[in-house]
Amino acid sequence: MDEAWTALALTLKVAGWATALNLVLGVGAGYAFSRWRFPGRDVLDALLTLPMVMPPTVLGYYLLVVIGSQGVVGAWLLQNFGIRLIFTWQAAVIAATIVAFPLVFKAARAAFENVDPQWEDAARTLGLGEWGIFLRVSLPLAWRGILAGLLLAFARALGEFGATLMVAGSIAGQTQTLSIAVYEAVQAGQDDTANFLVMVTSLVCLAVLLSAGRLVPGRVVARG
């Protein structure tokens, strides 16, 4: 069972990092899309949403092309810094971040679109700078919707399998996350381990979804 706890700890670490990265990336992109029109917006929107609909193995393949030892970024990192990303838990974080990104992006964008620009205008006439407006007006008013998106992203990152397996592999204790450990246990005929892993995964996912469900209703704030 020790292996199961190691896998759980690793999975939580990977999902935690992926969620934290998406807090910055997804919220930033969601805000940009809710406030500004720019050329190529629709195409970029589709590209950013793609990880939600594409098979994770396809994403994993793209990632290999980019961060693999022969990949564009991967070769550069290896040559200049001696960093080998592939088959590390950091590679699992990258895979999970990309797969879960659209969930935060979509939620943040919808939440920011619900914030009346008039409040931001009011803050402007009161002399507040743009960063202050974002942190003191837009973000607090969109926060519940963003939080719900972050929880969904966390759950999605917990269950990531395909892309993670391709770029991080399945090294027990290093890159073997819960979902991959389940697969390995079943393949090896270790039914007890598989049962235990499945129970743990289901409970964690259920807990996340229940908290997300509580945050979504009553998101709209009364106007004042």
Next chain:
Amino acid sequence: MSIWDLSLKKQLRGGAGQFNLDVAFRSAAQRLVLFGPSGAGKTQTLRMVAGITQPDGGWVRVAGRAFFDGAAGLNLSPQQRQVGHVFQDYALFPHLTVRQNIAFALRRGWRNPSRHEPAPEADRWIEQFSLQDVASQLPHQISGGQRQRTALARALVTRPTALLLDEPFAALDKALRHRLREELLELQISLQLPLLLITHDEEDVDRLAQDVVHLDGGRVQRDRTLHRPATEAS
């Protein structure tokens, strides 16, 4: 010397198609009222004075300061204009208490004022507008009149150089409207603050205006002066 000196050209696109706003007026009145039906372009004019919307051309000068000059390429941000703006539905921050709303501009930086942070300037206005009892409540918990006073206090706390009001009494019942109108008049007289108010209510014109600009269809209607001539009266 004129306090308000505006010439605004703006092409607006909306649900009803294109709308060409072309408004120019000058007035030496401290209390100037922009009067006209809804859809006349009053709110857009006010937004261009505040700097929220940028005109396509023309100029905005208020109390001797140039805010915008299309020909000279000058366009001050709303922050630089230091003009108080009371929005039509008040636009109070729904996540902040009445006191936090009023103290909002007193605190710079990335954090909102906390609920119990000392803010003597905010408390002075809370007292002046009798908002002590509702100071720790959220905007949706208080009455329309209290909201209007909160919005006014929030704008005045910045010590603005002029005050813009967008239909400030439209959301209130008749008795309250009358009382708050008198309060605003007293306040303006005591502060001697240039005030630009937009309305479609003739009573606002009667009671508050030293000068009226009649707006309709995005143009100033010079032949339709109301009760007072739109001259450079003081």
